Amino acid sequence: MTSSTAENSGRRFWGCVNYGIGEECGYFVWAESEKEQEVARLKRKIIGLKGKVTTLERILTMAVAVALVGWTCAMILLCEKLSLTRNGRFFLH
Numbered sequence: 001m002t003s004s005t006a007e008n009s010g011r012r013f014w015g016c017v018n019y020g021i022g023e024e025c026g027y028f029v030w031a032e033s034e035k036e037q038e039v040a041r042l043k044r045k046i047i048g049l050k051g052k053v054t055t056l057e058r059i060l061t062m063a064v065a066v067a068l069v070g071w072t073c074a075m076i077l078l079c080e081k082l083s084l085t086r087n088g089r090f091f092l093h
Contacts, residue, residue: 011037 001019003011012031016024030037 001013001015003009003013014027014029014031016027018024
């Protein structure tokens, strides 16, 4: 059988074959140990976290690229403003 409680949702267990018809004996045991379930849950969590790390790495790469382009443009404009370039080349007075 499969548990439908919020605490153990989807967890498999073995129970009395007469459960639900009023003649059950009370037999109950989880089909998998709590450690196995915890390991499976943690594996799923790791997969999700790896996906988040990949997404954040992409965002960081894009942010660095945008910052570098912005910084380069600012330096070019500053050089132009200070007349340090002529015809696209650096010129020192």
